[in-house]
Amino acid sequence: MRRLVPIALLAAALAVPASGFPAPTPKPKSHGNALSGTVVRVDEAKKILVVRAGSRETTLAMTPATSVHGGPLAGGQRVAVRWLEKDGRKVATSVRIEPASVAGAAATPTAVGAQP
Numbered sequence: 001m002r003r004l005v006p007i008a009l010l011a012a013a014l015a016v017p018a019s020g021f022p023a024p025t026p027k028p029k030s031h032g033n034a035l036s037g038t039v040v041r042v043d044e045a046k047k048i049l050v051v052r053a054g055s056r057e058t059t060l061a062m063t064p065a066t067s068v069h070g071g072p073l074a075g076g077q078r079v080a081v082r083w084l085e086k087d088g089r090k091v092a093t094s095v096r097i098e099p100a101s102v103a104g105a106a107a108t109p110t111a112v113g114a115q116p
Contacts, residue, residue: 033090035060035081042073049073049092051081060092070097 037053047062060083073079078098083090 033083033085035083037079037081039073039075039077039079041075049081049095051079058090060090062092062095066092067094068097069094070099073097 035051035053035058037051037058040050040052040057042049049060049062051058051060060081073095080096080098081092082094083092085091
Protein backbone atom coordinates (compact mmCIF):
# COMPACT_ATOMS: atom_id res chain seq x y z
CA MET A 1 0.00 0.00 0.00
CA ARG A 2 2.84 2.39 0.81
CA ARG A 3 4.32 1.80 -2.61
CA LEU A 4 1.07 2.61 -4.38
CA VAL A 5 0.68 6.09 -2.88
CA PRO A 6 3.86 7.60 -4.43
CA ILE A 7 3.12 5.90 -7.75
CA ALA A 8 -0.44 7.23 -7.72
CA LEU A 9 0.79 10.75 -6.93
CA LEU A 10 3.36 10.60 -9.73
CA ALA A 11 0.74 9.36 -12.19
CA ALA A 12 -1.65 12.15 -11.18
CA ALA A 13 1.07 14.78 -11.58
CA LEU A 14 1.94 13.55 -15.06
CA ALA A 15 -1.71 13.43 -16.08
CA VAL A 16 -2.30 17.11 -15.24
CA PRO A 17 -1.77 19.26 -18.34
CA ALA A 18 0.75 22.07 -18.15
CA SER A 19 -1.99 24.68 -18.51
CA GLY A 20 -0.76 26.46 -15.42
CA PHE A 21 2.34 27.53 -17.32
CA PRO A 22 1.84 30.12 -20.05
CA ALA A 23 2.99 29.12 -23.50
CA PRO A 24 5.83 31.24 -24.85
CA THR A 25 4.46 33.99 -27.04
CA PRO A 26 6.14 34.40 -30.39
CA LYS A 27 7.82 37.73 -31.05
CA PRO A 28 5.42 39.84 -33.11
CA LYS A 29 6.59 40.77 -36.56
CA SER A 30 6.91 44.47 -37.06
CA HIS A 31 5.40 45.63 -40.34
CA GLY A 32 4.31 48.98 -39.00
CA ASN A 33 7.49 51.01 -39.41
CA ALA A 34 7.05 54.13 -41.50
CA LEU A 35 9.39 56.76 -42.88
CA SER A 36 8.69 59.89 -44.91
CA GLY A 37 11.39 61.93 -46.56
CA THR A 38 13.29 62.75 -49.72
CA VAL A 39 15.09 60.20 -51.89
CA VAL A 40 18.83 60.85 -51.74
CA ARG A 41 19.98 57.92 -53.83
CA VAL A 42 18.62 54.84 -55.58
CA ASP A 43 21.05 52.05 -56.47
CA GLU A 44 19.22 49.64 -58.76
CA ALA A 45 22.17 47.23 -58.98
CA LYS A 46 22.50 46.84 -55.20
CA LYS A 47 18.75 47.25 -54.60
CA ILE A 48 19.35 50.09 -52.11
CA LEU A 49 17.20 53.14 -51.39
CA VAL A 50 18.52 56.02 -49.24
CA VAL A 51 15.94 58.42 -47.78
CA ARG A 52 16.65 61.64 -45.88
CA ALA A 53 14.17 62.66 -43.18
CA GLY A 54 15.33 65.91 -41.62
CA SER A 55 19.07 65.59 -41.03
CA ARG A 56 19.05 61.79 -40.83
CA GLU A 57 19.64 59.42 -43.74
CA THR A 58 18.20 55.91 -43.70
CA THR A 59 19.38 53.12 -45.98
CA LEU A 60 16.73 50.58 -46.96
CA ALA A 61 17.09 47.34 -48.89
CA MET A 62 14.62 46.69 -51.68
CA THR A 63 13.47 43.19 -52.66
CA PRO A 64 11.36 41.84 -55.53
CA ALA A 65 8.44 42.02 -53.08
CA THR A 66 8.89 45.79 -52.52
CA SER A 67 6.00 47.60 -54.17
CA VAL A 68 6.57 51.07 -55.63
CA HIS A 69 3.51 53.26 -56.23
CA GLY A 70 3.51 56.48 -58.23
CA GLY A 71 6.17 55.86 -60.88
CA PRO A 72 9.86 55.02 -61.02
CA LEU A 73 12.08 56.08 -58.12
CA ALA A 74 14.55 58.92 -58.62
CA GLY A 75 16.62 61.21 -56.45
CA GLY A 76 14.86 64.28 -55.07
CA GLN A 77 11.40 62.69 -54.90
CA ARG A 78 9.34 62.95 -51.75
CA VAL A 79 8.34 59.43 -50.58
CA ALA A 80 6.52 57.58 -47.82
CA VAL A 81 8.12 54.22 -47.07
CA ARG A 82 6.81 51.26 -45.06
CA TRP A 83 9.55 48.92 -43.88
CA LEU A 84 10.40 46.06 -41.55
CA GLU A 85 13.61 44.88 -39.94
CA LYS A 86 14.82 41.51 -41.13
CA ASP A 87 18.22 39.95 -40.43
CA GLY A 88 19.50 43.22 -39.01
CA ARG A 89 18.64 45.36 -42.03
CA LYS A 90 15.76 47.62 -42.93
CA VAL A 91 13.76 46.19 -45.81
CA ALA A 92 11.30 48.41 -47.66
CA THR A 93 7.94 46.69 -48.14
CA SER A 94 6.26 49.57 -49.99
CA VAL A 95 7.28 52.95 -51.35
CA ARG A 96 4.72 55.60 -52.24
CA ILE A 97 5.93 58.55 -54.30
CA GLU A 98 4.06 61.67 -53.28
CA PRO A 99 2.57 63.85 -56.04
CA ALA A 100 4.40 67.11 -56.79
CA SER A 101 1.55 69.15 -55.32
CA VAL A 102 1.94 67.38 -51.96
CA ALA A 103 5.73 67.30 -52.04
CA GLY A 104 6.00 71.02 -52.78
CA ALA A 105 3.46 72.09 -50.18
CA ALA A 106 4.92 73.36 -46.96
CA ALA A 107 3.11 73.13 -43.67
CA THR A 108 1.96 76.51 -42.45
CA PRO A 109 2.61 76.96 -38.76
CA THR A 110 -0.14 78.62 -36.78
CA ALA A 111 0.38 80.41 -33.52
CA VAL A 112 -1.70 79.37 -30.55
CA GLY A 113 -4.74 81.63 -30.38
CA ALA A 114 -4.15 83.10 -33.85
CA GLN A 115 -7.16 83.49 -36.08
CA PRO A 116 -7.02 82.85 -39.81
